[in-house]
Amino acid sequence: MSEKVQQLWKDWRLHVLVFAIVLVTETIGTYKIPIGPGVLLLLPMLYAVIIGIALFFTPLVKEKQSKNAENLVFLSVALLVAKFGVQGGPALPRLIEAGPALFLQEIGNLGTILIGLPVAVLLGLKRESIGMTHSIGREANVALISDKYGFGSAEGRGVMAIYIFGTVFGAIFMGLISGLLATITPIHPLAFAMATGIGSGSMTAAALGPLVSAFPDMKDDLIAFSGASNLATSVTGLYASIFIGLPLTEKLYSLMTRRKNIGAKGKVEV
Template identity: 65%
Template sequence: MSEKQYSLWKDPRLHLLVLAIVIGTEWIGSLSISIGVGVITLLPMLYAIVIGLGFYFTPIVKEKQSKNAESLIFLAVSLLMAKFGVTIGPSIQTIIEVGPALILQELGNLGTILIALPVAIALGLKRESIGMTHSIAREPNVALIMDKYGLNSPEGRGVMSIYIFGTVFGAIFLGLIAGILSSVTPLHPLSFAMASGVGSGSMMAASSGSLVAAFPQLESDILALAGASNLLSTGIGLYVSLLIGLPLTEKLYPILIRLKEGKSKSNVKADVEG
């Protein structure tokens, strides 16, 4: 083992800080806030990210801790992926029984590429947009980008920015939108329950919590479908991103960049001639 690798485990400041954050956030537990027809569910993971970011701007966390924490993300994500595998394996029969509708909904995530990628490039982002828009950017997608490009790459920075943004705001957004849409649209509440499983536990909990609050008589069905959907999204979402989402984003990126640069050159030429 190299000296650099060995030094990761000889950083008591980092490990004690992480332990303190975990104990503190687990002690706080989950909080649910009702807002009209929606429910916002705040989970310990959200507190941990906010508190960790806060410590980064204090003397407690120095450059050594931030560099070591960056490297240890690989280990944390590997353990999380192993946990997903253990969870999915015993539930394979449940996945089969829920039918093709839950499988087809995973393809809906690909539609966001056609919207998000052009917007990201129009805002001036470069290859960061590939990591940001190829998926919903949850743990399996972070692992995919880390393995293919590395965490310090533009793609790695892009996927991590959306991962953090989604953790902070995703649960709030889904908690509100599920309650609102299920109340004002003719779609059945169980369709929104199926849509709650985007591959994020916090987002699923917030969305299904709003639906249960609005339709308490369907609580068991909502929770069952949301859980199965989330399990399926976690299980096959990585393969959809690997085989379709990421290659599609890579193909579209140079095309959109050329279109943007071509339009910019046309505007410059028009200004000169004008």
């Protein structure tokens, strides 16, 4: 065992803090807030994320704990992915029945371009908007933008802004919106389970929890579809960004900024 790994396990302050957060959040339990025909589910994981963020700004968490926690998160996500794989095996016939929908759902991630890019341009963002909106901005996308444009480029700053924002608020947002949409819309729960697989282990777990709580009788199928979807996104997501997402974002950005510039010139002449 390397010295670095030993230091991770010997960081007693980090383990005590995490254990305390788990005790507090599990004691609070799950709360359901009715909103019209739907239900907003507040799960222990949501509390844990909020408490963890709050503790980061206190003297209880040093720089050492924040760095060690980052490495241990990846270990936890690896265990989660392994669980998805084990539970996905028995549900393989159901996954096959889903057909191409399970793989075509990756196209849905391109909605960040069609919705986010126009908003970013209207807000006055320049080429940062390309890095921000070509995908959900996880690790593979940060590597793609850094390789193509450079880490210090405008596009690099954009993708890093979304990466940080997603890391801090992504799990909270996904945990809140997942259960609400699943209970107020007529869309099948398995479709929402596939939608949770966006290529981020923490966001997937946060979005899956409310679905399982809302539809406990479908627990195994929900976990299987979510895990398979997240795996498919992890495998195909980078290629979708390379061949579809990034070129489409570049093209749309050029069209929108050109039209915006033409409009601005016309106003000046008048």
